[in-house]
Amino acid sequence: MVGKTQLLGNDHRKKVLIIPHVRKPGVKELVLEVSNWLERHGAPYFLLERDAATLGLDLPFASLDSAGEIGLVIALGGDGTMLHAIDLMRGMDVPVVGINIGKLGFLTAVDAHHSVSALDDIFAGKYVISERMPVGCTVSSTGESSVYRALNEIVVGKLIRERLIHISTYVNGLFFMRYSGDGLIFASSTGSTAYSLSAGGPIVTPDLRCLLLTPICAHMLFARPMVLDATDRVMVTVEGAPERLSLSVDGRLDVEIPSGAAIEFYALEETVKIMELVDASFYGTVRRKFMRPPAGEDMS
Template identity: 40%
Template structure:
């Protein structure tokens, strides 16, 4: 088994649990890959073996045959990891080192225990649908995948924008609003919910289109499949 450790930063309060996690991984003879920006910050504070794989890009998933991704942080860390994983369909195990842990639901004090369960096959995989963004111009670079939502938002101006919306090539409506949110079931509890959108069951396969501060009060969120 080979695991990628992904995080965005190292906090002093996390070090005890990070060391416990790496020890548990070594005890199970698991190959370790570490996301390079995280490794650069981590190496001065946590002893790492010389055979640690340094992981940089999405292409490295095929190169190093990663079986699982472990994220250390909160839900934001998982959302960030998704932009690296893209469509590789690698399972994510989220260990909550932060405050918000709806997706990263494993408490940090149980990190080592979670590794033991993982190695013994004592887990289930919950599939989540994602969004893929296609544009005529490559204005978003490689960050075209989203687990939560895509948002089309106005620039720093007092004016609203008009957004002409189509579904499968058929015209839906034109929104006059501050922006438009297209959210997955996972993202339905985030920004979309704050703008009045409904909560969608995670495995429903639906999406929700939610206008942000629309001018027309009759324009409401729409659930599509």
């Protein structure tokens, strides 16, 4: 399958990092289940010190700097926990697999009640690595610039709820469209099932390298979402009187955009490695998470 590679075997000299959502009900029991499985199978593992302390568990812990080589990250939670784990591992080229104890868990591989069978498959080499394209953004103002990165999406929005914002977009240096509304979502194909979907954007297979431009509550007759090539670069400027704008990065980081700033969006060449089981199907996941199953089919 395009964008995926099969990995054979496992290097047990590398450690497994468990990253739990420490406030989720039942997470303590799931951490113990996963850690007990790893211990029984001779796989070295650890938690970050703050997570182990918060959960009150007497389990191996370390910092990322002192842990040694990490071969796998297991995120216990939902999509937010996956995004948190991916952010922590940026630049380390380590695959992340998710066990869902959240609500949707679109990025996760399995639900919590399948955790043991999933670990059996993973350590038997029955998995694939899906390499996902993140999106990037550069905010430039008064000779200074800030760079942001997201797996799902970066959103330009308004800080004052009652006001429309007027945004001009330029694709590869050429004027494209002037939008009036609540903001714009710039998403990756992975992010097509997140905020962009809620705003009327298309669902795109994550194997496709592309950018999505999705207006939020646009006050205009033409406000269709756009699918752009991954090589396109989109510049955004604010028209008219200065407006207070915000930049939201994967829903995890929110910053105010300086008045008069130019904002450029683009696809990143680096990839994020998400581990999936060999029988995983994106289209099956879409149906299972968002649609009713056929009569008699088990949703689990």
